[in-house]
Amino acid sequence: MNIEKGKISSQQLLFLVAGFVQGSVLLIDFTVGITEQQTWIVVFIGLAITTPFFLSFVMLAKRFQGMNLIQINDVVYGRLMGKVVSAYYIFFFLMTLSFNIRDVGELYITFLMPDTPFIFFLTVFTATCAYAVAKGIEVLARVSHLFVVTGLFVIISTFILLIDQMDFSNFLPFFELPFVRMFQGIHIMSAIPFGETLVFLVIMGCLNNTKHMIKNSYIGLLIGTISLLIVSARNTAVLGRTQTIWTSASFQSIRLIDIGTVLTRMDFLIGIAQTVLIFFKCCLFFYALVVSLSQLFGLKSYLPLVLPLAGIEVIIAATVFQSPVDHASITQNAGIIYSAPLMFIFPPLSLLIAKIRGLPRFERGKGK
């Protein structure tokens, strides 16, 4: 039995996916150091590469209608192997969530409120996430479009406010970078904003109607990609070659907004908007973590796990890295490698095994 009883519609899935991808908007600042003015190309290529894998997630969820990732693993790989694979996924959720929470803390401690203790941000942020997760996926799905609209509004309005400072020749020359750096950038881009959409394997089990799920979820992915593209285009056009030196290019470009000396130093407002976007992503990750863990343990309800896991997340986030430098280098090197099989090997493999063993039909018969 799926532990989640709430139902979401496929229209809400669209916004969930879009909001989730938007939540990775800070990542642009991370890749820009590697791929410079070609970041926007990298976003495109990342999307193109991830599309088949993303579709495999959706197809998998469609085949195993009403089941979440853990149940699918159990069915596909058998009881024991399934548990092992699931544990791998849960470890991934656990770590990625703590990295994201740490991102928020670093965002504030570096740019916005450097005098406030780091742990404070982590705790308050995680507690709010926990509150959201305790409300259930239905509530998150219900407000998802608000997050997407807020994100798009902020991204587009900053683009417009900065349009007079843009120099579109900053995108030139194309294809200057060595292939290794491009590859590295593409790998990060396909693994993080797009590959992480595998959390939806946990969520798509709650769909009340699988009719339009492929179309809607892909549109959601595209909306998220458009946000990433606008942000990377804005940063490159405004900052030009300096974009690689800043800790966060997005913040720096927004700091340049100067409309009549009244609308200046908007970075805090944008920081808030980005917090909101990451918040949404973290909620979905947290939800996936909590649901899959309680599904693994066969609990009746996931609510008892929410607070303890929140505590664990805060502790991991506070201690896992020493500094942003540490954070960046580990994520860049180790972080993406260990997560790659989860995104690019297991879901297609599951789909293949399911096809060969004819699992969905069997399962459907059993389910009803």
Added chain:
Amino acid sequence: MFGYIFKKIRYLSLKNKDKSMLQDTIAKKNSEPISSDLERNLEVIKGILSDSSDVTIHEFNFGHDRRFKGALIFINSMVDKEEIHKNVLQPLMYGTLLLNKDIDMDFTQIDTIRRNLISMIDNLKVTLLSDLLDNLLAGATILLIDGSKEALVINPGKRESRAIDEPGTEAIVRGPREGFSENVNVNIALIRQKIKVPDLCVEKFIIGDKSKTDIFIVYIKSVANPKLIEEIKKRLSRIKVDAILESGYIEQFIEDNPYSIFPTISHTERPDKAVAKILEGRAAILIDGTPFVLIMPMVFIESFQSVEDYYSRPFLASIVRVIRFLSYIISTLGPAIYVALTVFHQELIPTQLLISIANGRERVPFPAILEALLMLFTFDILREAGVRLPKSVGQTVGIVGAIVLGQASVEAGLISPIMVIVVSSTAIASFAVPAQTGSGTILRYIYLVLAGLAGGFGVIMGLLATLLHLASLRSFGVPYLWPIAPLDFSGLKDTFIRMPLWTVSKRPKAIVWSDFDSYKQSPDLMPSPNGEGN
């Protein structure tokens, strides 16, 4: 130590349980049937009501030969004696005297009396002592006849009530001036006058062990969701209390989210508003003794709608509605944003403004958060004092508070002038959305404290939590944030702006909750002078 306290509390609650069981046995005793012996009946009644001096028991003989014995029991203060005298006592005593001796009627039969002698319409027979007492205490006159096992309950024709008056809490410029009153029968009449369909259901409940308050659920059977009505009845039927003195009692016993600061049941004093909501598929609960009618389910945006929006043309109404939304935002976030900006994010303030704020605060000894809390607290005191006092004195309080206190405290250097501006604009804004005054006040303090502790981060976390809380609320199954979350485009026609009436042809989907579209008007009503008429 704590264990001891818990035990004590548990003991006390058990003790109370015993007492309530005792009351139940008394009630059981009352539910015995009326005996045919008048003397005995009167004795029992006297025994029960012995302490009340306003109970009148009038024994009399009647019939042409005065061989029948009867008694009228009523409560002095609640009965129009003139009417009873004219319509009950006179026919019984004088009317029967004039009867022809040959026609021998058996006046021990209540039905005979009822059919032939009583000229008051609203009467009924009861057989149980408890029913008799209930009606007696509700203001009826009881006729007991020796030899009959039944009693006749004669209800008074009229009850003292306030005249229909303009509602005090929801004044409008254009629209009907009538408001509900304390008499529930009058209120039902006001609704019936506006909805003349046979399937307008008015279902009666009596709630309250002591108050025995009449409660009516009013809805239109063909529009309202039957599950909603079922749910309301279920929730009403589990209320076991002493008394229902106002609709707020019912509201607090049946609402979905007792821990939420947001109301999930709306109330109104205006019949036109109640009728509009009933026509949309909602149910109204009318409670005797209060002009406030409960309406459910409620969604959040209802707080920002006013009946007058629909009476005036859509353009101004839309602007006014946007202003109400803004007012709510200002009233909850105003002081918090000011504190967050001046304490944490001074870089966001334009340079010249920053310098002048800094200059204004130069002599202020308190931190901004304390200053804001102080001012808000003062404002709340002023408001509370102003509301409870008689009108003329209330004005004085306002003047003293606003002008003398505000100006003097600025001049004394206790408060900065900008803080006065912030708090007073917050205060004014908070009056623009009366339905959410309660939640607004609480949120204002919460956000202010969050802003004082963690600046914009605190405020945004508070806002997110509020949003999620709002989205998780339901009122009788309807999502509270509908049509914003979940998104419903047809509902958005009447949310932030009010589209012209002829564009909104369907009833709100979330409230009617039916699979097919529920139309309230034909969809092609756009006025055009050269239209179908020619």
Added chain:
Amino acid sequence: MKKKMNIPIMNISIMKLALCFLILFTFSGCLGGREINDLEIVIGMGIDKDESTGNILLTAQVVKKEEVGGSGKGEGGGESKVFWNVSSIGNSIFDAVRQITHKTGDRLFVSHNQVVIFGKDIAAEGLQKYIDFFLRAHEMRPTALILIAEGRASDIMDVKPETEKFPAINIAKLIKSYGFTSHLYKVNMKDFASCLMSATTAPLAPLVSLSQNKDDKDIYVSGMVVFKNGKMIGKLNQEEVRGLLWVLGKVKGGVIIVSSPDKQGNAVLEIIKAKSKVTPEIKNGKIAMHVSIKEESSLAEQSTTENLATCPAFDEMQKASAEIIRQEILAAFNKSKELNADIFGFGEILHKKYSKKWKELKDNWDDIYPTIELKLEIETKILKTDLLKKPAFPSNEGE
């Protein structure tokens, strides 16, 4: 019907959460907020070299909050300054910023800093090592203007302006109004850093000078300073700056004076709009830059009696103004060759178009730059004559 009754567990978890928040807040106390009246609001900073020690002398212009309002009170004491130039000496800029707290008693609040003025000696030594703090510190704005003082920065900041209250804001205003003459242009921290990061482009910064007649001191912008490898190497005068701006397409306005067709006086044209387009070309190993400029102007003033609002006169004036523009551009170009500093950013333009060849060019750019050929194509238009059709002289058309 969708219906979800409250699960008791939910309520308990909500209460637990609330408790967590409460504990967090009570123990965390004050979380890094600063009351607005404790701020030392800095609106301008000057960096000089301390003559005796060779350390950095930082001058910060701090707002005197209690003096600013001046709503009626102390009108007679108009002499009281509303700002305070507080200075300190330190080994680095950040060191000096912290040393200043010995005098102010509170941290400087630099989020509202409008201008950063470097003294001439600092500029000569090289700005590269001083600019890091201004980019790195989270309170600094990247839109703060960067300026070079002809003498000492602290002297510039002492001059009390007549209409503005604060010297720093006055200087910022001077720079931001560059569009009226196009004799300078504003350079903020981010622009400067962007040029510094380029391998070839030479950064510029406006030069502020002090003029003194009797007791009155005035500040004016006398040109722009050219940097190479972060060091000041020369100066462009006002005409040369405009020549540069023509190519960069940053001319926003200004005055061109041409002699009138009858050579009796002058015609004064006001620039309304100017556009430029630079296309690089590499032919036989020789680099040529094609610059095409489109300019529009209006007749703003004339000092002859002849009616200039005629087609032939317009033609002549257009030609004459094109010639002046050409002169200005060539002046700037020659100056840049003389300094061997790529102020036009030709290197970057080449980089964008010929990204492969650029790798070879980049390394000996200093040798290549003086050999670049400039091909100019200037198109000027006079669009209007403002309020007059003819000059206010007796008409001589009757003859």
